[in-house]
């Protein structure tokens with residue numbers, strides 16, 4: 001049985017971000033399976049921690065670039081959560097290198113992160129970024145089609161907003 005299956009609760013509806021979160025779920029499940037079937041494997045735990053460090057650098061930067069691009073109003077508080085997680089992973093890596101780490105700590109950290117951060121703080125930015133990306137896409141489309149008149153662009157934006165509200169209502 002899969003420890004933490006991917007579910008709609010984890011999905012933000014932003015394909016690039018979801019793919020990165022999927023990697024984290026797969027990592028958690030692979031580590032949990034390993035710990036359930038063998039004695040903790042130090043080399044594997046080290047690999048997971050190093051993978052997590054790469055993840056924090058790449059994934060958090062990807063999110064923060066989007067926050068800056070679309071001026072997400074809660075970017076600073078969100079970034080503070082990323083920094084906190086990065087520090088925890090760094091401590092675990094240091095502990096691991098000093099021979100003190102337990103695989104169970106890594107599983108707990110990842111599970112807590114998936115539930116609290118992705119299902120909480122990340123879910124909170126998803127509608128904002130989806131709306132911003134959609135608006136940007138429509139404006140680019142209007143520019144490409146030389147539809148410079150507000151009489152054409154405004155109805156396009158309103159239609160997109162209606163669709164977005166309907167999708168949000170479906171999700172709740």
Ligand SMILES: [Fe+2]
Nearest residue numbers: 063117121122
């Ligand atoms: Fe995040």
